[in-house]
Amino acid sequence: MSDLIDEWATQVAETELRSTLPRRWAHTQEVGRRAVEVSHVLGQNACLLIAAATLHDVGYAPRLAVTEFHPLDGARFLRDEHAADERLVRLVANHSFALMEAEERGLRKELASEFPLLEERLLVDALVYCDMTTTPDGGRTTAEERVVEILGRYGGDSVVGRFIRRAAPEIFGAVGRVEAALAAQPR
Structure with missing residues (x-):
């Protein structure tokens, strides 16, 4: 069953991103690979992490960019066009501290009321880890880099720049928690 979800x-991410946003598609593919690598620390949530990592940026697809805020646009698309699992949709909507950018x-208010944040810290952190340790071109990097x-890329005074400066301590904390979980559990 998990292979079918993966x-x-x-297929959904590739359909929406590959031809219109090839760089975003490269990033998405590597975020998905990172999720496979760390999924063993999540037990029954492993498949959910991999699917969320693969779909986290689907809202960037031009045809889906209604609000121009990709976590919200992607989550609405997954909910409305695919009737996707609620937890998956909520992870996509809230990936990488999206509430702060919202x-x-x-x-x-719109994001929080439609898609409440999941309370499963390690799962949420693992998605942050996968996203924030992958470059836009699909390479590996540190969260700090x-x-x-x-x-x-966006500039410090932009919406994204203001958000990322505010979110940086939270991002580093999430990445650190995942790294600690990985170090504590043998593969």
Whole structure:
């Protein structure tokens, strides 16, 4: 069953991103691979992490960009067009501290009411880890380097720049917790 979900998530992400946003597709593929690598620390949530990692940026697809806030657009697409699992949709909606960015965009209440944050810390952290240790081109990086890259790409005074500066301590904390969990559990 988990293979079917992984295949479905890959097919959806590839359909929406590969031809229109090839760089985003490269990032997405590597985030999914990172999820496979760390999934063993999540037990029964392993498949959920892999699917969420594969779909986390689907909302960037031009045809889905209604609000121009990809976590919200992606989650709505998965819910409305695919009737996706609620926990999966909530993970996509809230990946990488999206509530903080939603606040910068005036969308916090909308995001929080439609897609409440999951209370499963390690699962949420693992998705942050996978996303924030992967470059836009699908390479590996540290969370610190990724934050610097995002600031450089968007500029410090942009909505994304303001968000990433606020979120950086939370991102580093999430990555640290996942690294600790990985170190504590033999593969």
